[in-house]
Amino acid sequence: MRIGELAERAGTTTRALRYYEELGLLPARRAGNGYRAYDEEDLRLLRQIRLLQDFGFGLEETRPFVECLRAGHPEGDSCPASLEVYRRKLAELDDCIARLQDVRAQVAGQFERAVRARDELAAEEVRPPRCEWEE
Template identity: 65%
Template sequence: MRIGELAERAGTSTRTLRYYESQGILPARRASNGYRDYDEDDLRLVREIRSLLAMGLGLDETRPFVDCLRAGHESGAVCPDSIQVLRRKLVDLDRCIAALTEVREQVSEELTTALHHRAGHRPCH
């Protein structure tokens, strides 16, 4: 399939696919007429990349998953390098959640204090 069809089927743009190619994430074979030629495996790779990006991984972090799929595995997440990326992402997410939880507690305390003080005073206008 040509790049336009791949983009449409994967739900992305041809520009994005060219970018993936320039970054070495998506290999492009060339037909005798010079057009890029893709197959169902490439569609699967692009869908995997988009799914990983949607989870917050960076494009470079998708490489182990793509390599794992290219090696013939059913899932890009089963290879050791992919598992390591997922572990790192989970640690990062846990840190973010902890930081947000702390900020939420501070905002909640500030609101409680403000409401308590307001209840004892005349309303502000």
């Protein structure tokens, strides 16, 4: 298939495919007429790249998965290098989640403080004035 068809089937652009080719993620094969030629295996590589990008992986992080598929493995994540990328990404996500939980706790604390302050102010506003002889 030609580049336009591959881009359409992969849900991307021809520009992106050329960029993947520059990075060495997508093989650059030419047909006899000089046009780029792709097959179903290239589509499979692209789907793996796009899935990982949807998960937040950078293009360079997809390389071990692509290489694993190119080596003939049925899944791009069955090779040791791919598993290591997963480990690093999970650690990165765990760190991000922990930081977000800290920020959430701080925002919740500020919110609770603000609500208490508002309630205290509202209670003072509705309190009738006290006379000196009242206790």
